[in-house]
Amino acid sequence: MQECLNSINSFLTAPYTAWFPITLIAATLIIFILAVIYLFAPLMGREDIRRNIGIMIYQTLFGIVLIMAFGIFATWLCSFNAESLLQNLNLILATSIAPQNANLYETALYDLYLFTNYGALANTNTFSFLLYAALNIGPKFGIGINAPGIKDLGVSVEGAFTASSVLGSYFGYMNQAIGWLFIINDLQFIIISAAPIIFAIFVSIGLIARIFGFSRNFGGSLIALGVGIGFVYPLMVSITYGFINVAYSQLHNSIFAITTSTFGTEIQSALVSVLKGKALTKAILSAIYSIINLFGFTATASLILPILNFVVVNTFVIDFSQAFGERLDFMSLLTNIV
Amino acid sequence: MKRIIPLIILATIILARTSYAQTQTLPDPCNSLYYGELPNTFGALSNASTYKGLIGYSMLIILSVLMIVAFLYAIGMAFNISRLISFSKNEILENVLNFILILFVAGGIAGVDGIVIGIAQFSASAVGTNQPSITSISNLYHSACKNYYRDAIGEITNLIQLALTVFKYKIFSSIQVNLMPNGFGVSFRPFAWLGLVSKMAGSFSLPIIAITGIEFINVYLLAIIYYIFPLFLYLGILFRTFPWTRAIGGALLGLFISFYVFYPALIYAISSITASSSMQALAQSTITTLANELQGSLKGGLTKSINLDLSVSSTFSSLITTYAEIIAMGGINTIGILISLVICFDLIEAFGDLLGAPSLTHGGILKKVI
Secondary structure: OHHHHHHHHHHHHOHHHOHHHHHHHHHHHHHHHHHHHHHHOHHHOOHHHHHHHHHHHHHHHHHHHHHHHHHHHHHHHHHOOHHHHHHHOOOOOOOOOOOOOOOHHHHHHHHHHHHHHOOHHHHHHHHHHHHHHHHOOOOEEEEEEEOOOOOOEEEEEEEEOOOHHHHHHHHHHHHHHHHHHHHHHHHHHHHHHHHHHHHHHHHHHHHHHHHOOOOHHHHHHHHHHHHHHHHHHHHHHHHHHHHHHHHHHHHHHHHHOOOOOOOOOOHHHHHHHHHHOHHHHHHHHHHHHHHHHHHHHHHHHHHHHHHHHHHHHHHHHHHHHHHHOOOOOHHHHHHHHO | OOOHHHHHHHHHHHHHHHHHHHHOOOOOHHHHHHHOHHHHHHHHHHOHHHHHHHHHHHHHHHHHHHHHHHHHHHHHHHHOOHHHHHHHHHHHHHHHHHHHHHHHHHOOOHHHHHHHHHHHHHHHHHOOOOOOOOOOHHHHHHHHHHHHHHHHHHHHHHHHHHHHHHHHHHHHHOOEEEEOHHHOOEEEOOOOHHHHHHHHHHHOHHHHHHHHHHHHHHHHHHHHHHHHHHHHHHHHHHHHHOOOOHHHHHHHHHHHHHHHHHHHHHHHHHHHHHHOHHHHHHHHHHHHHHHHHHHHHHHHHHHHHHOOOHHHHHHHHHHHHHHHHHHHHHHHHHHHHHHHHHHHHHHHHHHHHHOOOHHHOOOOHHHHHO
């Protein structure tokens, strides 16, 4: 939390970016000039200018109110104990590495880190690797029937009796997909790590830009983008990945556990089932279904959640930017570029 | 003797493990997701009492906004400012709508439950399927989950069979006849063409994997919607109370209504059609007829062009028939997901217009992402 406060405070108070007093001075100066024009407009017989100036004074005053509100909101955001709120809703998994009394940015980072390094994604990666290694264990079978006493006169057959020769390509697809999912998660890490700074810089510049009439629309868009990426996105990540981590910890034992051992079965029936081949088939099927379920869960979490989070952030940015300034649809811009 | 003891221990472990596996039931995520530990853990997320404070704040904000708006309306009337009067009237209407929304959800999302169940039952009855009746919203999500999970597992079984087929062809294609006494002569592989067939069969795996993946993702997507989307309802109401965040509030409500209310109902109805035995039989017979026509033309073409044994063309065409059926059957269910998504996107646009959320109108970002 302190780091977050420091990063925003240092930006607010750093001498080279002494934007707060500059903005206030600029706003006061603008209001003064506008007030003078407002007073002299009737003398020139321009009532229309007077009306417009009135609106501009209101906009500038509103800009100052917004600056004050941003200061309060930024302080609240950094000191707000998001962890306890999420804990009450069971949206954060208690582990030894869980941060205590963490703010929104710290909980979002923790949730992503847990999912990637210890949670579903990490486990899928480990299991698929182990399974791939296990599938490659097996005999290679070769047989040659030749005419008695004559080499290379007959029939020969050979084949690798490993599970990978049957299922190898499917697990190859899975491993490739896991690699892509890691990339998606790492991209989210970068955005979340930069979120406090994006929040501080974009909102500050946006607020300054909103003071001036010519850059008001641009300022509104920047505020929307800053709040969207700096507040809504970490909030969404905390909620969605918190849910996924807790859900995974609970579902792990019941559906994702790959056949665990027990010695309490009757030997006779076990022997019969082994001889019939049913037990082995069931063991293989159980392992395959478990790993597929684990992979399905991980793929949903790694693909759907980023889409959901970005869609909500983009929706927020579009609507908020339209309320404050110019419509900004950054996802459309990105998709068009792609 | 020393070697035998570890071997016996190893055999015992394998025996115990495999015998357990025989008694162990296969994983069933749908039960765990909707009737296991999860509903207790995340019950608070869909319980209105959790958001008591949030609803209270929303009411307070509505009252404050109404007071300010009433004041503005009075000023507008006093000074005859028509813009202010129309703005105030619009704001009063918006806040009244918010008030009604809060009243609707104040007692929990029981009202929403009723609507969802109603839509699901109506849709299922409209398509004339004999699905079990839906009694609760968790019941609906569970049924939809089960339909798709069952299909996904069926596809995995098909994949395993396909893999075994490919394996069988590979073994046969490696059969080699050697006529090289003393290292001089010829050797040939009479079933080498099966290598080509195995490659062709292998190429069927990609669409089956894609179908399985979409169905699995749908299973867990439903759970994410069920547990997380109620948050959007309450956040949407809170955001709608402020004039500047009204649009985003409307967008969140639009997402909630489209995906929490309509999506599972549509998925359930469509999967009920595709899972019904009559639909499966109809699809199977259609595909078989089409595949047989294809088989006939292929058989003739291959026999003429390659001029090999008839077994080459028979193997090719029977493979096509089998896997075209498998892929098409899975495809029908996957199309159900896509149809539901498209309908929900259109609904989102409609709700975007209704709730004043410009981000959701005119072919929003969701469509582009998908």
